[in-house]
Amino acid sequence: MEGLEDPTMDVPILTPNQAHEFMQKGAYYVDVRTEGEYQTGRPKGSYNVPFVVRDPRTMQMLMNPEFLQVMEGNFAKDAPLILGCQMGGRSALAAKMLVGVGYTNVADVSAGWGGSRDSLGRPLEPGWEACDLPTDKGFCLERGYEALRND
DSSP: OTTOSOTTOOOOEEOHHHHHHHHHTTOEEEEOSOHHHHHHOEETTOEEOOSEEEOTTTOOEEEOTTHHHHHHHHSOTTSOEEEEOSSSHHHHHHHHHHHHTTOOSEEEETTTTTOEEOTTSOEEEOOTGGGTOOEEOSOOTTTSHHHHHTO
16 A cells, blocks of 8 residues: 555654644644544544545445545645544554655554553553543534545
8 A cells, every 4th residue: 555665664653632732833633533433523623534434335444545635635745744543543554654655744643532442442541532632523614524625
């Protein structure tokens, strides 16, 4: 997959609190969860560009074929980007992909929205929602995926 040739590429890891601090200084938080997940709750001021989408024929989750195109159409390669998802898996892959195609200022919120867990499902680190940081929910006209992909 383009941009993932070197899975060892280093991407800085942030806690939700650190991500919030960087957002206050002008960084963009890109939530790579699905549109449905994004609408149920998200970091206030975040943008939604899903890393995976559901195939309408098979109902399986597949990599979003428009991910890079939408990112490149909305965010400069040197823009300060913070990527987050539900528990850190998708955002880590998305961050490495972006670095692999030339983005130079990308970080990952490993705990995501819902918090990271170990292999037995035990909580390791609280996510954005549990950190009592500013949140929003519902449809987002300006920063939602539909708006970004149509720019």
